Amino acid sequence: MTIHELITVILLVVGCFFFLAGTLGVLRFPDLFSRLHALTKADNLGLGFIAAGMAVYIASPWAALKIFFIWLFTLLASSTSCYLIARFQKEQEQTKNGKEGE
Amino acid sequence: MSVLIDGLLAILAIYLALQSLLAPRLIKSVFLFFAFGLALALAWVRLGAVDVAITEAAIASGFLGVLFLDALRDFSPAFPAKQKNPEAAHNVLVKNNTKSLLLSRIPLGLGLGLFLLIALEAVWKTPEGGGLTAAAEAFLPESGVEHPVTAVLLNFRAYDTWLEIGVILMGLLAIFAVGGIKVYRKPNMAAQDPMLRQVIMFFTPVLFLFGAFLLYFGKTGPGGAFQAAVLWGAIGILLHLGGKSIIEEIPRWLRQLILTVGILFFLVLGFLFVAGGNALFEYPRAYAGLLILIIETLAAISIAAALTAIFANLNQMKEDPNETESIN
Numbered sequence: 001m002t003i004h005e006l007i008t009v010i011l012l013v014v015g016c017f018f019f020l021a022g023t024l025g026v027l028r029f030p031d032l033f034s035r036l037h038a039l040t041k042a043d044n045l046g047l048g049f050i051a052a053g054m055a056v057y058i059a060s061p062w063a064a065l066k067i068f069f070i071w072l073f074t075l076l077a078s079s080t081s082c083y084l085i086a087r088f089q090k091e092q093e094q095t096k097n098g099k100e101g102e
Numbered sequence: 103m104s105v106l107i108d109g110l111l112a113i114l115a116i117y118l119a120l121q122s123l124l125a126p127r128l129i130k131s132v133f134l135f136f137a138f139g140l141a142l143a144l145a146w147v148r149l150g151a152v153d154v155a156i157t158e159a160a161i162a163s164g165f166l167g168v169l170f171l172d173a174l175r176d177f178s179p180a181f182p183a184k185q186k187n188p189e190a191a192h193n194v195l196v197k198n199n200t201k202s203l204l205l206s207r208i209p210l211g212l213g214l215g216l217f218l219l220i221a222l223e224a225v226w227k228t229p230e231g232g233g234l235t236a237a238a239e240a241f242l243p244e245s246g247v248e249h250p251v252t253a254v255l256l257n258f259r260a261y262d263t264w265l266e267i268g269v270i271l272m273g274l275l276a277i278f279a280v281g282g283i284k285v286y287r288k289p290n291m292a293a294q295d296p297m298l299r300q301v302i303m304f305f306t307p308v309l310f311l312f313g314a315f316l317l318y319f320g321k322t323g324p325g326g327a328f329q330a331a332v333l334w335g336a337i338g339i340l341l342h343l344g345g346k347s348i349i350e351e352i353p354r355w356l357r358q359l360i361l362t363v364g365i366l367f368f369l370v371l372g373f374l375f376v377a378g379g380n381a382l383f384e385y386p387r388a389y390a391g392l393l394i395l396i397i398e399t400l401a402a403i404s405i406a407a408a409l410t411a412i413f414a415n416l417n418q419m420k421e422d423p424n425e426t427e428s429i430n
Contacts, residue, residue, distance in 0.1 A: 073308070080301045087295070 004056060011053030018046030032089050040082040044075055108148055115141040132170045139163025152324035153251045156316075160332035165409060168339060172417050246390025248322045255326065256394045260372065260383035266328075267365045267401055274361070274408045277415050302344040309337045317402055321391070327364075327398040331405030338410025342417065349407065349414045361411065364404025368397050 025038025051071040055064035118141055122134035139162050146155035238250045238258065245253035255263045313333035320326030341348050349357060371393065372383040380386075385393045 073305075076301060076304070080297060083297055084295070 004059065008053045008057040011049050011056060015046045015049030015051075015053060018042045018049060022046060033086060036082050036086055040078050044078055047071060047074060108145075111141060111145050111148060115145055128174055132167070132174055135170060136163055136167050139167065153326065153329075156324060156329045157332075160329055165332055165335065168413065169416065172413070244387055244390070246385070246387070246392075246394055247320075249320065249324070251324070252320045252326055252394070256397060257383075257385065257390060260368070263327075263401075264365065264368045264372065264383070267368065267405060270405055270408045271361065271365060274412050274415075277412055299344055302340050305340060306337050309333050309340075313337075313402070313406075317398055318395070320398060321395065327401040328405060330398075331402040331409065334402060334406035335409030335413075338406065339413045342410065342414050347414050349411050357407070357411075360407045361404055364397075364401035367400045371397065 019042070022038050022042030025042060026035050029035045029038055048071055051067045055067045058064070058067075115138065118134055118138040122131050122138050125131040125134055139158060143155045143159040143163065146152070146158055235250070238254055241258070242248070242250055242253055245257040247253050247257070310333075313330040316325035316333065317327065317330035318325075320329075338348055352360075371385070375384055375386065376382055
Protein backbone atom coordinates (compact mmCIF):
# COMPACT_ATOMS: atom_id res chain seq x y z
CA MET A 1 0.00 0.00 0.00
CA THR A 2 1.49 3.30 -1.06
CA ILE A 3 1.33 6.46 1.01
CA HIS A 4 -1.25 7.82 -1.47
CA GLU A 5 -3.63 4.98 -0.89
CA LEU A 6 -3.14 5.18 2.84
CA ILE A 7 -4.11 8.87 2.89
CA THR A 8 -7.12 8.12 0.66
CA VAL A 9 -8.36 5.36 2.95
CA ILE A 10 -7.92 7.50 6.06
CA LEU A 11 -9.79 10.44 4.49
CA LEU A 12 -12.62 8.20 3.26
CA VAL A 13 -13.00 6.53 6.66
CA VAL A 14 -13.11 9.90 8.42
CA GLY A 15 -15.69 11.09 5.87
CA CYS A 16 -17.83 8.00 6.43
CA PHE A 17 -17.60 8.58 10.18
CA PHE A 18 -19.04 12.09 9.83
CA PHE A 19 -21.79 10.80 7.53
CA LEU A 20 -22.68 8.16 10.10
CA ALA A 21 -22.70 10.74 12.87
CA GLY A 22 -24.92 13.04 10.82
CA THR A 23 -27.36 10.23 10.01
CA LEU A 24 -27.46 9.19 13.64
CA GLY A 25 -28.23 12.80 14.53
CA VAL A 26 -31.11 12.98 12.05
CA LEU A 27 -32.57 9.80 13.46
CA ARG A 28 -32.05 10.54 17.15
CA PHE A 29 -32.28 14.30 17.65
CA PRO A 30 -35.61 15.52 19.04
CA ASP A 31 -36.60 18.55 16.95
CA LEU A 32 -36.24 19.90 13.45
CA PHE A 33 -33.56 22.48 14.16
CA SER A 34 -31.09 20.13 15.79
CA ARG A 35 -31.76 17.57 13.04
CA LEU A 36 -31.01 20.19 10.40
CA HIS A 37 -27.86 21.03 12.29
CA ALA A 38 -26.74 17.39 12.26
CA LEU A 39 -27.63 16.90 8.62
CA THR A 40 -26.05 20.01 7.14
CA LYS A 41 -22.98 20.34 9.31
CA ALA A 42 -21.81 16.76 9.81
CA ASP A 43 -22.74 15.53 6.33
CA ASN A 44 -21.05 18.40 4.55
CA LEU A 45 -17.90 17.85 6.55
CA GLY A 46 -18.11 14.16 5.68
CA LEU A 47 -18.59 14.99 2.02
CA GLY A 48 -15.56 17.29 2.24
CA PHE A 49 -13.41 14.47 3.59
CA ILE A 50 -14.67 12.04 0.95
CA ALA A 51 -14.06 14.64 -1.78
CA ALA A 52 -10.55 15.20 -0.46
CA GLY A 53 -9.99 11.45 -0.40
CA MET A 54 -11.12 11.08 -4.01
CA ALA A 55 -8.96 14.05 -5.05
CA VAL A 56 -5.90 12.41 -3.49
CA TYR A 57 -6.81 9.09 -5.13
CA ILE A 58 -7.19 10.55 -8.63
CA ALA A 59 -4.12 12.75 -8.09
CA SER A 60 -4.70 15.13 -10.97
CA PRO A 61 -4.92 18.88 -10.32
CA TRP A 62 -7.80 19.34 -12.78
CA ALA A 63 -9.89 16.62 -11.23
CA ALA A 64 -9.08 17.93 -7.75
CA LEU A 65 -10.30 21.38 -8.76
CA LYS A 66 -13.53 19.93 -10.17
CA ILE A 67 -14.12 17.88 -7.03
CA PHE A 68 -13.46 20.95 -4.90
CA PHE A 69 -16.08 22.88 -6.86
CA ILE A 70 -18.59 20.05 -6.47
CA TRP A 71 -18.08 20.26 -2.72
CA LEU A 72 -18.39 24.04 -2.76
CA PHE A 73 -21.67 23.97 -4.70
CA THR A 74 -23.08 21.29 -2.43
CA LEU A 75 -22.15 23.41 0.59
CA LEU A 76 -23.90 26.43 -0.90
CA ALA A 77 -27.04 24.53 -1.88
CA SER A 78 -27.36 22.61 1.37
CA SER A 79 -26.78 25.57 3.65
CA THR A 80 -29.32 27.60 1.71
CA SER A 81 -31.95 24.87 1.84
CA CYS A 82 -31.20 24.37 5.55
CA TYR A 83 -31.79 28.06 6.15
CA LEU A 84 -35.02 28.03 4.14
CA ILE A 85 -36.41 24.99 5.94
CA ALA A 86 -35.52 26.48 9.32
CA ARG A 87 -37.10 29.78 8.38
CA PHE A 88 -40.29 28.08 7.18
CA GLN A 89 -40.50 26.10 10.41
CA LYS A 90 -39.95 29.21 12.52
CA GLU A 91 -42.70 31.06 10.69
CA GLN A 92 -45.04 28.11 11.17
CA GLU A 93 -44.32 28.06 14.90
CA GLN A 94 -44.83 31.78 15.19
CA THR A 95 -48.22 31.69 13.50
CA LYS A 96 -49.20 28.72 15.68
CA ASN A 97 -48.16 30.52 18.89
CA GLY A 98 -49.87 33.69 17.72
CA LYS A 99 -53.13 31.81 17.20
CA GLU A 100 -52.90 30.17 20.62
CA GLY A 101 -52.20 33.51 22.27
CA GLU A 102 -55.36 35.08 20.91
CA MET B 103 -16.05 -7.10 -5.09
CA SER B 104 -17.87 -5.46 -8.01
CA VAL B 105 -20.49 -8.22 -7.95
CA LEU B 106 -21.10 -7.38 -4.30
CA ILE B 107 -21.56 -3.68 -5.08
CA ASP B 108 -23.87 -4.40 -8.02
CA GLY B 109 -25.89 -6.85 -5.96
CA LEU B 110 -26.26 -4.38 -3.10
CA LEU B 111 -27.26 -1.66 -5.56
CA ALA B 112 -29.89 -3.89 -7.18
CA ILE B 113 -31.34 -4.86 -3.80
CA LEU B 114 -31.29 -1.22 -2.69
CA ALA B 115 -33.11 -0.03 -5.83
CA ILE B 116 -35.83 -2.67 -5.53
CA TYR B 117 -36.17 -2.09 -1.78
CA LEU B 118 -36.51 1.67 -2.24
CA ALA B 119 -39.07 1.21 -5.04
CA LEU B 120 -41.16 -1.07 -2.85
CA GLN B 121 -40.89 1.23 0.14
CA SER B 122 -41.84 4.20 -1.99
CA LEU B 123 -44.97 2.40 -3.17
CA LEU B 124 -45.91 1.06 0.25
CA ALA B 125 -45.11 4.10 2.38
CA PRO B 126 -48.17 5.11 4.43
CA ARG B 127 -47.58 8.84 4.04
CA LEU B 128 -47.30 10.69 0.74
CA ILE B 129 -44.35 12.78 1.90
CA LYS B 130 -42.41 9.63 2.70
CA SER B 131 -43.25 8.17 -0.72
CA VAL B 132 -41.93 11.26 -2.45
CA PHE B 133 -38.63 11.33 -0.60
CA LEU B 134 -38.15 7.60 -1.07
CA PHE B 135 -38.77 8.21 -4.78
CA PHE B 136 -35.87 10.68 -4.77
CA ALA B 137 -33.63 8.07 -3.19
CA PHE B 138 -34.87 5.45 -5.65
CA GLY B 139 -34.02 7.71 -8.58
CA LEU B 140 -30.49 8.18 -7.28
CA ALA B 141 -30.02 4.44 -6.74
CA LEU B 142 -31.24 3.84 -10.29
CA ALA B 143 -28.86 6.49 -11.64
CA LEU B 144 -25.99 4.74 -9.84
CA ALA B 145 -27.09 1.45 -11.34
CA TRP B 146 -26.99 3.00 -14.84
CA VAL B 147 -23.47 4.25 -14.13
CA ARG B 148 -22.46 0.74 -13.10
CA LEU B 149 -23.91 -0.55 -16.37
CA GLY B 150 -21.76 1.92 -18.28
CA ALA B 151 -24.70 3.97 -19.54
CA VAL B 152 -23.63 7.38 -18.26
CA ASP B 153 -26.00 9.20 -20.64
CA VAL B 154 -28.99 7.39 -19.18
CA ALA B 155 -27.67 7.94 -15.66
CA ILE B 156 -27.48 11.71 -16.10
CA THR B 157 -30.95 11.79 -17.64
CA GLU B 158 -32.33 9.57 -14.89
CA ALA B 159 -30.86 11.73 -12.14
CA ALA B 160 -31.89 14.98 -13.82
CA ILE B 161 -35.35 14.26 -15.22
CA ALA B 162 -36.72 11.29 -13.31
CA SER B 163 -35.31 12.13 -9.91
CA GLY B 164 -34.79 15.87 -10.15
CA PHE B 165 -37.56 17.31 -12.28
CA LEU B 166 -40.24 14.74 -11.42
CA GLY B 167 -39.25 15.05 -7.77
CA VAL B 168 -39.80 18.80 -7.91
CA LEU B 169 -43.22 18.23 -9.49
CA PHE B 170 -44.05 15.67 -6.79
CA LEU B 171 -43.01 18.11 -4.06
CA ASP B 172 -45.23 20.71 -5.65
CA ALA B 173 -48.12 18.26 -5.76
CA LEU B 174 -47.45 17.38 -2.14
CA ARG B 175 -47.95 21.00 -1.19
CA ASP B 176 -51.37 20.88 -2.82
CA PHE B 177 -52.40 17.87 -0.81
CA SER B 178 -51.26 19.41 2.46
CA PRO B 179 -51.47 23.22 2.23
CA ALA B 180 -49.32 23.88 5.28
CA PHE B 181 -47.53 20.56 5.78
CA PRO B 182 -49.64 19.27 8.70
CA ALA B 183 -47.61 17.20 11.12
CA LYS B 184 -49.59 14.02 10.56
CA GLN B 185 -52.20 12.87 8.14
CA LYS B 186 -55.35 11.87 9.92
CA ASN B 187 -55.00 8.18 10.42
CA PRO B 188 -53.86 7.17 6.93
CA GLU B 189 -53.97 3.47 7.76
CA ALA B 190 -57.62 3.58 8.74
CA ALA B 191 -58.53 5.27 5.48
CA HIS B 192 -56.51 2.68 3.63
CA ASN B 193 -58.29 -0.18 5.40
CA VAL B 194 -61.70 1.22 4.54
CA LEU B 195 -60.66 1.47 0.94
CA VAL B 196 -59.44 -2.12 0.92
CA LYS B 197 -62.56 -3.48 2.60
CA ASN B 198 -64.91 -1.75 0.20
CA ASN B 199 -63.08 -2.93 -2.84
CA THR B 200 -62.08 -6.48 -1.94
CA LYS B 201 -64.07 -7.98 -4.78
CA SER B 202 -63.05 -5.52 -7.47
CA LEU B 203 -59.46 -5.68 -6.23
CA LEU B 204 -59.43 -9.45 -6.60
CA LEU B 205 -60.84 -9.16 -10.09
CA SER B 206 -58.28 -6.57 -11.13
CA ARG B 207 -55.46 -8.52 -9.54
CA ILE B 208 -55.75 -11.50 -11.87
CA PRO B 209 -55.18 -9.65 -15.16
CA LEU B 210 -52.60 -7.47 -13.43
CA GLY B 211 -50.72 -10.54 -12.23
CA LEU B 212 -50.97 -12.19 -15.65
CA GLY B 213 -49.76 -9.05 -17.39
CA LEU B 214 -46.85 -8.68 -14.98
CA GLY B 215 -45.89 -12.33 -15.46
CA LEU B 216 -45.98 -11.93 -19.22
CA PHE B 217 -43.88 -8.77 -18.98
CA LEU B 218 -41.33 -10.56 -16.83
CA LEU B 219 -41.17 -13.45 -19.32
CA ILE B 220 -40.62 -11.05 -22.21
CA ALA B 221 -37.95 -9.21 -20.24
CA LEU B 222 -36.22 -12.49 -19.38
CA GLU B 223 -36.34 -13.58 -23.01
CA ALA B 224 -34.87 -10.25 -24.10
CA VAL B 225 -32.03 -10.64 -21.63
CA TRP B 226 -31.51 -14.26 -22.70
CA LYS B 227 -31.47 -13.42 -26.38
CA THR B 228 -28.96 -10.54 -26.19
CA PRO B 229 -26.80 -11.26 -29.19
CA GLU B 230 -23.07 -11.76 -28.87
CA GLY B 231 -21.22 -8.49 -29.27
CA GLY B 232 -24.09 -6.35 -27.96
CA GLY B 233 -26.62 -6.23 -30.82
CA LEU B 234 -26.33 -3.13 -32.97
CA THR B 235 -23.28 -1.70 -31.20
CA ALA B 236 -20.95 -2.83 -33.96
CA ALA B 237 -23.15 -1.31 -36.67
CA ALA B 238 -23.39 1.99 -34.78
CA GLU B 239 -19.63 2.07 -34.25
CA ALA B 240 -18.97 1.29 -37.91
CA PHE B 241 -21.02 4.23 -39.18
CA LEU B 242 -19.84 6.61 -36.46
CA PRO B 243 -17.49 8.59 -38.76
CA GLU B 244 -20.41 9.35 -41.08
CA SER B 245 -22.70 10.64 -38.33
CA GLY B 246 -20.86 13.89 -37.72
CA VAL B 247 -20.34 13.24 -33.99
CA GLU B 248 -17.89 11.12 -32.02
CA HIS B 249 -20.12 9.70 -29.29
CA PRO B 250 -22.13 6.62 -30.38
CA VAL B 251 -25.12 7.45 -28.14
CA THR B 252 -25.45 10.94 -29.62
CA ALA B 253 -24.99 9.51 -33.11
CA VAL B 254 -27.86 7.07 -32.56
CA LEU B 255 -30.11 9.63 -30.87
CA LEU B 256 -29.68 12.48 -33.33
CA ASN B 257 -28.69 10.85 -36.58
CA PHE B 258 -29.42 7.14 -36.94
CA ARG B 259 -32.69 7.26 -35.03
CA ALA B 260 -33.46 10.96 -35.03
CA TYR B 261 -37.14 10.20 -35.54
CA ASP B 262 -37.40 8.78 -32.00
CA THR B 263 -35.73 11.81 -30.47
CA TRP B 264 -37.97 14.12 -32.43
CA LEU B 265 -41.01 12.33 -31.04
CA GLU B 266 -39.58 12.55 -27.51
CA ILE B 267 -39.37 16.32 -27.78
CA GLY B 268 -42.96 16.22 -28.96
CA VAL B 269 -43.99 14.16 -25.93
CA ILE B 270 -42.71 16.85 -23.55
CA LEU B 271 -44.57 19.50 -25.55
CA MET B 272 -47.73 17.37 -25.39
CA GLY B 273 -47.35 17.13 -21.62
CA LEU B 274 -47.13 20.89 -21.42
CA LEU B 275 -50.24 21.27 -23.59
CA ALA B 276 -52.14 18.86 -21.35
CA ILE B 277 -51.13 20.92 -18.32
CA PHE B 278 -52.18 24.11 -20.07
CA ALA B 279 -55.52 22.47 -20.82
CA VAL B 280 -56.29 21.63 -17.19
CA GLY B 281 -54.11 24.27 -15.52
CA GLY B 282 -54.91 27.49 -13.81
CA ILE B 283 -57.20 25.82 -11.29
CA LYS B 284 -54.93 26.03 -8.31
CA VAL B 285 -54.78 29.10 -6.15
CA TYR B 286 -52.58 29.45 -3.10
CA ARG B 287 -53.73 30.96 0.14
CA LYS B 288 -50.41 32.56 0.81
CA PRO B 289 -48.13 34.26 -1.71
CA ASN B 290 -44.70 32.75 -1.82
CA MET B 291 -42.79 34.06 1.18
CA ALA B 292 -39.46 32.79 -0.06
CA ALA B 293 -39.58 35.19 -3.00
CA GLN B 294 -38.60 38.12 -0.81
CA ASP B 295 -35.81 36.27 0.92
CA PRO B 296 -32.48 38.07 0.37
CA MET B 297 -30.38 34.96 0.93
CA LEU B 298 -32.34 32.85 -1.56
CA ARG B 299 -32.03 35.67 -4.07
CA GLN B 300 -28.27 35.82 -3.72
CA VAL B 301 -27.91 32.06 -4.11
CA ILE B 302 -30.17 32.06 -7.17
CA MET B 303 -28.16 34.91 -8.66
CA PHE B 304 -25.02 32.91 -8.06
CA PHE B 305 -26.32 29.61 -9.41
CA THR B 306 -27.98 30.95 -12.56
CA PRO B 307 -24.78 31.53 -14.58
CA VAL B 308 -23.19 28.37 -13.16
CA LEU B 309 -26.14 26.23 -14.25
CA PHE B 310 -26.23 27.92 -17.64
CA LEU B 311 -22.55 27.30 -18.21
CA PHE B 312 -22.75 23.68 -17.10
CA GLY B 313 -25.78 23.12 -19.33
CA ALA B 314 -23.95 24.58 -22.29
CA PHE B 315 -20.95 22.39 -21.52
CA LEU B 316 -23.12 19.25 -21.41
CA LEU B 317 -24.74 20.28 -24.68
CA TYR B 318 -21.47 20.74 -26.48
CA PHE B 319 -19.79 17.79 -24.79
CA GLY B 320 -22.58 15.53 -26.11
CA LYS B 321 -20.63 15.43 -29.37
CA THR B 322 -17.78 13.48 -27.84
CA GLY B 323 -19.12 11.99 -24.61
CA PRO B 324 -22.09 11.55 -22.33
CA GLY B 325 -24.34 14.58 -22.45
CA GLY B 326 -26.65 16.24 -24.91
CA ALA B 327 -29.85 18.15 -25.41
CA PHE B 328 -32.01 16.55 -22.72
CA GLN B 329 -29.39 16.76 -19.98
CA ALA B 330 -28.58 20.36 -20.84
CA ALA B 331 -32.28 21.19 -21.03
CA VAL B 332 -32.90 19.99 -17.49
CA LEU B 333 -30.13 22.23 -16.17
CA TRP B 334 -31.47 25.20 -18.11
CA GLY B 335 -34.97 24.31 -16.98
CA ALA B 336 -33.65 24.29 -13.42
CA ILE B 337 -32.64 27.92 -13.92
CA GLY B 338 -36.20 28.76 -14.92
CA ILE B 339 -37.64 26.86 -11.93
CA LEU B 340 -35.20 28.53 -9.51
CA LEU B 341 -36.02 31.96 -10.89
CA HIS B 342 -39.72 31.16 -10.66
CA LEU B 343 -39.34 30.13 -7.02
CA GLY B 344 -37.35 33.28 -6.40
CA GLY B 345 -40.27 35.38 -7.61
CA LYS B 346 -39.04 36.08 -11.13
CA SER B 347 -41.11 34.01 -13.48
CA ILE B 348 -39.28 34.48 -16.75
CA ILE B 349 -41.72 32.36 -18.70
CA GLU B 350 -44.56 34.71 -17.77
CA GLU B 351 -42.59 37.88 -18.25
CA ILE B 352 -41.60 37.38 -21.88
CA PRO B 353 -44.21 38.19 -24.55
CA ARG B 354 -46.64 35.48 -25.55
CA TRP B 355 -45.47 35.12 -29.16
CA LEU B 356 -41.85 34.77 -28.05
CA ARG B 357 -42.84 32.15 -25.47
CA GLN B 358 -44.67 30.13 -28.13
CA LEU B 359 -41.73 30.46 -30.48
CA ILE B 360 -39.23 29.30 -27.86
CA LEU B 361 -41.43 26.35 -26.87
CA THR B 362 -41.79 25.08 -30.43
CA VAL B 363 -38.57 26.11 -32.16
CA GLY B 364 -36.76 22.87 -31.29
CA ILE B 365 -39.36 20.47 -32.63
CA LEU B 366 -40.14 22.67 -35.65
CA PHE B 367 -36.55 23.10 -36.75
CA PHE B 368 -35.93 19.38 -36.29
CA LEU B 369 -39.01 18.58 -38.38
CA VAL B 370 -38.22 21.07 -41.15
CA LEU B 371 -34.66 19.83 -41.35
CA GLY B 372 -35.83 16.23 -41.34
CA PHE B 373 -38.11 16.81 -44.31
CA LEU B 374 -35.99 19.38 -46.13
CA PHE B 375 -33.57 16.82 -47.49
CA VAL B 376 -36.28 14.36 -48.48
CA ALA B 377 -36.77 16.59 -51.52
CA GLY B 378 -33.16 15.93 -52.51
CA GLY B 379 -33.74 12.20 -52.52
CA ASN B 380 -32.49 11.46 -49.00
CA ALA B 381 -34.31 9.42 -46.40
CA LEU B 382 -36.36 11.06 -43.65
CA PHE B 383 -34.06 12.72 -41.09
CA GLU B 384 -31.00 12.05 -43.21
CA TYR B 385 -28.58 14.98 -43.20
CA PRO B 386 -25.90 15.78 -45.76
CA ARG B 387 -22.73 14.23 -44.42
CA ALA B 388 -20.54 17.30 -44.72
CA TYR B 389 -22.75 19.36 -42.45
CA ALA B 390 -24.04 16.60 -40.15
CA GLY B 391 -21.97 17.66 -37.14
CA LEU B 392 -22.97 21.31 -37.36
CA LEU B 393 -26.62 20.50 -38.01
CA ILE B 394 -26.74 18.14 -35.05
CA LEU B 395 -25.28 20.84 -32.80
CA ILE B 396 -27.89 23.36 -34.00
CA ILE B 397 -30.71 20.85 -33.55
CA GLU B 398 -29.49 19.97 -30.07
CA THR B 399 -29.17 23.62 -29.03
CA LEU B 400 -32.65 24.54 -30.25
CA ALA B 401 -34.12 21.35 -28.78
CA ALA B 402 -32.47 22.07 -25.44
CA ILE B 403 -33.88 25.60 -25.43
CA SER B 404 -37.36 24.27 -26.25
CA ILE B 405 -37.25 21.49 -23.68
CA ALA B 406 -35.91 23.82 -21.00
CA ALA B 407 -38.68 26.29 -21.73
CA ALA B 408 -41.27 23.49 -21.68
CA LEU B 409 -40.02 22.17 -18.31
CA THR B 410 -40.03 25.67 -16.86
CA ALA B 411 -43.50 26.32 -18.24
CA ILE B 412 -44.80 23.05 -16.80
CA PHE B 413 -43.55 24.00 -13.36
CA ALA B 414 -44.59 27.64 -13.63
CA ASN B 415 -48.08 26.69 -14.74
CA LEU B 416 -48.50 24.20 -11.90
CA ASN B 417 -47.08 26.61 -9.36
CA GLN B 418 -48.72 29.94 -10.03
CA MET B 419 -48.32 32.46 -7.30
CA LYS B 420 -51.72 33.99 -7.05
CA GLU B 421 -53.34 35.24 -3.91
CA ASP B 422 -56.60 33.62 -2.97
CA PRO B 423 -59.34 36.19 -3.68
CA ASN B 424 -61.48 34.87 -0.79
CA GLU B 425 -58.61 35.15 1.64
CA THR B 426 -57.82 38.74 0.77
CA GLU B 427 -61.49 39.62 1.01
CA SER B 428 -61.74 38.15 4.48
CA ILE B 429 -58.68 40.10 5.56
CA ASN B 430 -60.14 43.31 4.18
